Amino acid sequence: MQYSNNSRIFKTHLNKSLFVILTMAVLGMGRATAKEPAAWVDPFIGTSNYGATFPGPVMPWGMVSVVPFNVTPAQGNEYSNTDNWCSNPYVHPNKVMTGFSHVNLSGVGCPDLGSILLMPLTGELQVDHAQYGTTYSQEEARPGYYTSFLDRYAIKAEATTTLRTGISRYTFPKGEAHILLNLGHGLTNESGAFMRMVSDTEIEGYKLMGTFCYNPDAVFPVYFVAEFSQPALNRGYWKKQQKLPGHRHSWDATSGTYKIYNNYFKDMAGENIGAWYSFNTEEGEQIEVKIGVSYVSIDNARENLRAEQSGFAFDETAQSAWREWNKQLSTIEVEGGSDADKTKFYTALYHLLIHPNVLQDVNGQYPAMESPDIHQVTDRNRYTVFSLWDTYRSVHPLLSLLYPEQQLGMVQSMLDMYKEGGWLPKWELYSRETNVMNGDPALIVLADTYLRGLTDFDIETAYAAMMKSATTPSAENKIRPFNDFYLKHHYIPFTKDYDNSVSEALEFYVADYSLSQLAKALGKKEDHKALRQRALGYKKYFDKNYGLLRPVLPDGSFMPGFDPVQGENFEPVHGFHEGSSWQYSFAIPHDMPGLIRLMGGQKKFIQQLETCFNEDLFDMGNEPDMGYPFLFNYVKGEEWRSQRTVRDCINTYFHTGPAGLPGNDDTGTMSAWLIYSMMGFYPIAPGDPVYTLSSPVFDKVTIHLDNSHYDNDQIIIETINNTSENIYIQKMEMDGQPLNKYFISHEELVTKQHFKFHLGNTPKK
Amino acid sequence: MQYSNNSRIFKTHLNKSLFVILTMAVLGMGRATAKEPAAWVDPFIGTSNYGATFPGPVMPWGMVSVVPFNVTPAQGNEYSNTDNWCSNPYVHPNKVMTGFSHVNLSGVGCPDLGSILLMPLTGELQVDHAQYGTTYSQEEARPGYYTSFLDRYAIKAEATTTLRTGISRYTFPKGEAHILLNLGHGLTNESGAFMRMVSDTEIEGYKLMGTFCYNPDAVFPVYFVAEFSQPALNRGYWKKQQKLPGHRHSWDATSGTYKIYNNYFKDMAGENIGAWYSFNTEEGEQIEVKIGVSYVSIDNARENLRAEQSGFAFDETAQSAWREWNKQLSTIEVEGGSDADKTKFYTALYHLLIHPNVLQDVNGQYPAMESPDIHQVTDRNRYTVFSLWDTYRSVHPLLSLLYPEQQLGMVQSMLDMYKEGGWLPKWELYSRETNVMNGDPALIVLADTYLRGLTDFDIETAYAAMMKSATTPSAENKIRPFNDFYLKHHYIPFTKDYDNSVSEALEFYVADYSLSQLAKALGKKEDHKALRQRALGYKKYFDKNYGLLRPVLPDGSFMPGFDPVQGENFEPVHGFHEGSSWQYSFAIPHDMPGLIRLMGGQKKFIQQLETCFNEDLFDMGNEPDMGYPFLFNYVKGEEWRSQRTVRDCINTYFHTGPAGLPGNDDTGTMSAWLIYSMMGFYPIAPGDPVYTLSSPVFDKVTIHLDNSHYDNDQIIIETINNTSENIYIQKMEMDGQPLNKYFISHEELVTKQHFKFHLGNTPKK
Structure with a gap:
C-alpha cells in the first residue's frame, strides 16, 4: 500500500477489512472467493x-x-x-x-x-x-x-x-x-x-x-x-x-x-x-x-x-444502504487485476454515482430552476448538481452505457431546467445556475446521449433549447455572452488580460460540433452544415510557430507576449482557463485529423504529443487534456503509445488511499476516466458516439446492460495474457472475429457481446 | 409656548393647528367653541x-x-x-x-x-x-x-x-x-x-x-x-x-x-x-x-x-383612529384652564391609554406566559406590557376609575399569566418576565382593583397566586428571592455594595399591606394580621439620627458609611434602586401615621418633608417619591402645603412641547399622576381605596363613569374662583354638603356626584 507509512490510515484499513468481514458474516453474505463489489470501495x-x-x-x-x-x-x-x-x-x-x-x-x-x-x-x-x-x-x-x-x-x-x-x-x-x-x-x-x-x-x-x-x-x-x-x-x-x-x-x-x-x-x-x-x-x-x-x-x-x-x-x-450500493456497483463485475486495481475501480464507480443526485422529495416536489416556483415529477427523478464542463467528457457517456435510466433522467432534468428557467444548465447547483467554467456543455450531453441511442426524451424541445443557446445574440444570451463576435468570426477574441477566450471558444466548438451531429441525425442539414463550419474555427488559434493554440486579437492577429506554459498550477494565464496552452492545444476531439494536418502531419503531431507528456506539460487533473493519453490512437501504428500512456496515467495518478485521485474528482469526472481506462475503452470524441481502445487492466470485465434500454444483457471484455508487464495490445477480437481498429462505435460496443484483448510486453508498432 | 424658540417645533405646531382645523372641516365636526378632546393631544x-x-x-x-x-x-x-x-x-x-x-x-x-x-x-x-x-x-x-x-x-x-x-x-x-x-x-x-x-x-x-x-x-x-x-x-x-x-x-x-x-x-x-x-x-x-x-x-x-x-x-x-381616540378621551371632559393645561391633560390621558396593550390576535390567540404554548381568549382582551413597579401607583387605580372594563381585562390577564407561567407578573413584556425593578407589584394591583369594587375576576385564584408569591421560600420564589430572611425578620438586609435591599423591602411592605387589606375583605383574619405585621418591618430601616431610612445589615445594625443623598441621577447607591434615601424615606403609604411618629411627630415630619422639596432632594421623575407632594395632607392644617407643592410640580415638571415630561413616562405612570393632580385628587395609598385631595386646575371636570361597573353616570368636579393665583382650597362641598376632610374613599368618589372646590390665593392653615 502506498500509504502504509501513515499508521493511522493503515490502522483504519485494517479495521475496515475486519469490519467488512464481520459485516458479511452478519449479513450472511460471506463468500470466500468473491467479495461483494461494495466491499472493494474505499x-x-x-x-x-x-x-x-x-x-x-x-x-x-x-x-x-x-x-x-x-x-x-x-x-x-x-x-x-x-x-x-x-x-x-x-x-x-x-x-x-x-x-x-x-x-x-x-x-x-x-x-x-x-x-x-x-x-x-x-x-x-x-x-x-x-x-x-x-x-x-x-x-x-x-x-x-x-x-x-x-x-x-x-x-x-x-x-x-x-x-x-x-x-x-x-x-x-x-x-x-x-x-x-x-x-x-x-x-x-x-x-x-x-x-x-x-x-x-x-x-x-x-x-x-x-x-x-x-x-x-x-x-x-x-x-x-x-x-x-x-x-x-x-x-x-x-x-x-x-x-x-x-x-x-x-x-x-x-x-x-x-x-x-x-x-x-x-x-x-x-x-x-x-x-x-x-x-x-x-x-x-x-x-x-x-x-x-x-x-x-x-x-x-x-x-x-x-x-x-x-x-x-x-x-x-x-x-439497506450497503445492499443498494452492492446492487448499483454490480453493474460491472471484474475478475483479475490486483486488489488495489479492484479498490481503485469500484471506488471510482462509487464516486461516479454520487452526482448528479436526486433533488425531488418523496412527494415528487422540487424547486424549479431559477424560479421561486415548486414543481413536481411523478414517474422519474429530478437531478441536480450538474458540473457539466467536467462531466460531459466522461461521466455522462459512462452513465449512458451503465445507467441509461438515470442518464435519461438527467437529460430530462436538464430539459426541465430549460423549460423552467429559459436556458439549459451549465453548472447547475440546486436549481441555481452558478455560471462556473466555460462553454455550452449541456449541448454536448444532450447530443451525445441521443446519438448513443438513448432517445427517450423530448428531442424537439431539446433541439430548440440547444439552438437557442447556439444562436441567441450576446446581449440576451445567458450562456454565450460572446456570441455576436463568435457567430460572425467563429472565434472569441482576446480582449483583456487573463480572459478565457481560447478556452471558451474551444468549448463552443465541441458544443457546436455535437449539435451539428444531432442536426444531421434529425435531418436538419443546414443547421448541421453551419454548425460544423463554426466548429472548425479553432484553426484561427493555431500558431504554427509553436504548434499550439494561441489567443487571437479581435483583428485576427495573435496576442503578443504569448507564453505556452503559462497557466500551470492555477497561475493566471491569458486566454486559457485553469491551464496552459499545452493543456488545451490538442483538445479538438471533433477534428483530430484536421488538427494533425495543422500540426504538420502525423509525425510532428506524435512528437508534439510526446513532448507534452515527456516535459510534464500534461495535467491529469485538468479536464481539457484528460483525453490526451488516447490521442496517439489517431495515428496508425502509434496506438501502443496510448496503451503505454494510459497505463502510465492509471498507475501514476490514481492510487488506493486518501491521495488516490490526481486532484478534484469533479463530481466523478476523474473517476469515470479511470473506469473507462481500466476497462480498455474511452469516449474520445463527445458528440461522436465512438470509443477508442487501450489495454484493459482486468482479466475479465462483465458489463451488465439495462435491458430496458439495450438489447444485450451484457458485454464481456476478456484479456488474454494479462500481467503487469503485458500492457500492449497484440491483437483483438470482437465476438470471435478479428478486430483490427482502435475505434469502435457505441453501437458496436453494446450490440456485440465479447471483446478479447491479447496482450504482450512489447508494443505492436 | 415654552419651546417657541425652536422654530421647527413652532412650525410643527402651527401646521398641526391648521391640520386640526382642516381635519375637523373634512370630518364635519368643526365646533367653534369646543375642540374635540383628541384635538388637544400633542x-x-x-x-x-x-x-x-x-x-x-x-x-x-x-x-x-x-x-x-x-x-x-x-x-x-x-x-x-x-x-x-x-x-x-x-x-x-x-x-x-x-x-x-x-x-x-x-x-x-x-x-x-x-x-x-x-x-x-x-x-x-x-x-x-x-x-x-x-x-x-x-x-x-x-x-x-x-x-x-x-x-x-x-x-x-x-x-x-x-x-x-x-x-x-x-x-x-x-x-x-x-x-x-x-x-x-x-x-x-x-x-x-x-x-x-x-x-x-x-x-x-x-x-x-x-x-x-x-x-x-x-x-x-x-x-x-x-x-x-x-x-x-x-x-x-x-x-x-x-x-x-x-x-x-x-x-x-x-x-x-x-x-x-x-x-x-x-x-x-x-x-x-x-x-x-x-x-x-x-x-x-x-x-x-x-x-x-x-x-x-x-x-x-x-x-x-x-x-x-x-x-x-x-x-x-x-x-377611524381619530374617532376611536375621541371616544376614549371623552371619558373626561374639562372646562376652563388654559389651552396649555388642556394640552397637557389630554396628552397625559392619551399616554395613559397606550400600555398595557392588546396582545391577542383577531382570532383571540396569544402566546402564553413563559411558555411556548398558544392560548386563546374569546370574550375579553389579553393585555401585555405591564411595568407594574411603576403602574401600580397611578395607572391602574386611574384605569379602575375611568376604564374599569380594561382594568379588569388587565387583572384577568395577570391571572392568566399566573396560570400559564406559575407566577404573577412583575415587569411583563410580550409574555416574558423581564424581572426588571423590585418588589411584588402585582399584589398591589390585584388587591387595589378588588378593593375599589371591581370584583369581577377569580379572586380565589388571585388570592392563591398572591399568597404563593408572599409565602414561597427564597429558593423556589421567582418574585421574592429574599423571602426566607424577609419572612423571618421582616426586612431585607444589606449584603453587598449597591444592592437594592431597602427599595426591595419597601415594595414588599406595600405589597403585603395590600394583600393584608384584601385578606381582611375576604375574611381571612390570620393572613390579614400576619401580613399587616410584616408591612410594619419598615421601621427597622428608620435611623432617627437622619430621620431617614438606612440600609440594615443582617445582624440588625445599620450599614456603615451611609450617605442619604447618594443615588441621585442614577449614580450607584447602597440599598436603594435608582434613587437616594430621601426619595424612599417617605414612601410608607400604608402607615403614614407610624412614619410620622418615627420621625418625631407632625412638626418634625413637616420640616423633613419641606427639606426634601426645598433642598431639591425630590425627584418628580422617580416613582417612589411621586406621592410626596400629597403627604402634607397627613397633618391637619398643613394641607395647603400639598396644594402648593402639587401645583408647583404640575407647573415645574410638566409642560407642553416635547420636553413636557419630567423623564420616562413609565408607560403612563407620570401621565396618570398629572391627570389625577390636575383633577384635584390622588390615590395616595395603594391597597387602600382612598384619595387625598388638592386644588383642581380646571373650572369643571366631568368624569363619565362606565355604567356597567359604576352606578353613577358621572362625577362632576367644579372649581369656584379658579384663577392662576388661587391655588389654595378655601372650602369644599360634596353633593352640596360641606366636605371637611382631605381624604375621601373611592366609594365616596364614585357614588357622590358633585364635588365643589372653592379656591383662594391664601393658604387655609
Missing part, C-alpha cells in the same frame, strides 16, 4: 490531494450524506477552510473534527454546502465550534456507513443514510452529554438560518446556502427536520450575538458572545445559530438523531424523514 | 427630556404603532441608541430619521422593540441604514396620524394604524423610488430575523426581540405580513454578510458588505436583513404599505391584516 480515496471527495455515508445519487467535518482551523488541521482553499468538508490529513454535515458536495472545486452539522459532546456544554473540536480515532468507512471515536469526549459516532435522510448514532460514556445542531458552521460562504423546536424530540429549520464559486446570485435554501430518539433533559438555542456598536456593547453582556438561550423554544433566526440538547447518559448509552432534508420546504423534509425512516433503526438503515 | 409631548414617548400613530391599547425612527447615529442626531442611552425610537431634538418602526414601547426606560422598519427612498437603491438617513420637515402628529417630509428624497410620508396593523402612504416625486423593509435595524438589542416574499406585493416574516433591560431570557418573536398597494418593478433582499475569517474574506467580494439579492425570493434569514421594493413613480404618485403584526404566528399576522384592513384606505383608516 470512501477515503480522494479525501486528500484535493480530491475533494468525502468518506461519509451517502446513497447512490443521494440527496443527503453525513460527513465528518474536519476543516475548521485547529491545531492538528493542516488544511482549513479559513486559511487554505478547502472545497470539501473533510481532508484526510487533518486531525480535528467539529461535527457531521448533512448536505455535501463530492469532488467539486469550490466550497459550498457542508452544513447542517450535528456534534456530540460530553462534559460542560460548549457551542463555539472554534472550541469544541476533537481528535478522532478508530475511523472506518464503507459505502453507507462511517464511524469514528471522538477522543476528547469518549463518544463513538456512527452515521448512515437513506436517499434523503441521515441517521447518526452516538454511544456516550456515563455523565453529562450534549448533541448540538449547528447552523452557523460549515463550508458554504452563505449564511442565515432559521430553526424552531417542534417538541422535546423534534426540531425543524432551514439554512441559506450557495454563493458557489462566489457567484452571489446562486443561493438556495435547504430545509430540514431532525428527530432525537429520546427527549432531552434540557435544551435550547444559541446564537453568536452581533457585537453591538458604540456604548451598546458595554451595556449588553452578551454582545459579541455566544448567547445561550435556556428558556426560549420558539422561532430562532440569525447567522450563527444552533440548538443544543442535553442528556444524562449511562455508560454505553446510545442516542440516535435522524435528519430529513428537502430543498422545497420544512414540511417536505418531514415527509421525507417519515417516509424513509419511520423509526430509529440504525443497523437496518446501514444494511 | 403626541410630541414626552419625546424629549427622556420622556420616551413617541409621536407616531397608535390606537388606544394598540398592538401596533408606526413611529419615525431617528436615533441612528448621524450628523444632526444629538442622541443615538449607540452613543447615548435611548430607550425610545424617536427623540425630538434629533434631525435624521431612518424609517418607521411598527412595534414600539412608549415611555419605558430600556431600549426594546423599535423594529420592523419601513423606509422610502428615491434615487439609487441604498440598504445601509447608516447611509440612507434623511432630515425631515413639515412634521405633524395627532392621535392616529403622523406625517413628515423626507427632505433628501422629497417624499411625503404619512402613517396611521388600526389596533394590530399599520399603514403608511408615501407620496413620491417622479423617478426611481424604493421602499425598504428593514429587519436588521431598530432599538432592540436582540437580533435574528426571517422573511419570505409571498408574491409581488406581499412579504411575511418575523424578528426576534427582547433582552429588555439586558435580561437575556426575555426574548420573544414578532411576526408580520406586509402588503404593498402595487407590485414592485424590481424587488429583492439584502443581508449584511458576516465578515468571513482568514483568507475567506478576500475570496468573497461580499464578505462583510451589504449583499443585494436581485434574483432570490425564497426564505431569507440572518441578523441584518431586509427587503427592497423598487418602483418608477410619476410626480405625486402614492404607494401604500400596510403591515399586520402578531406575536403568535405569520398566519395570525395575515389574519389581523385582512380583518382590520381589507383594502388600502389610508384616509378612512386615519379617520
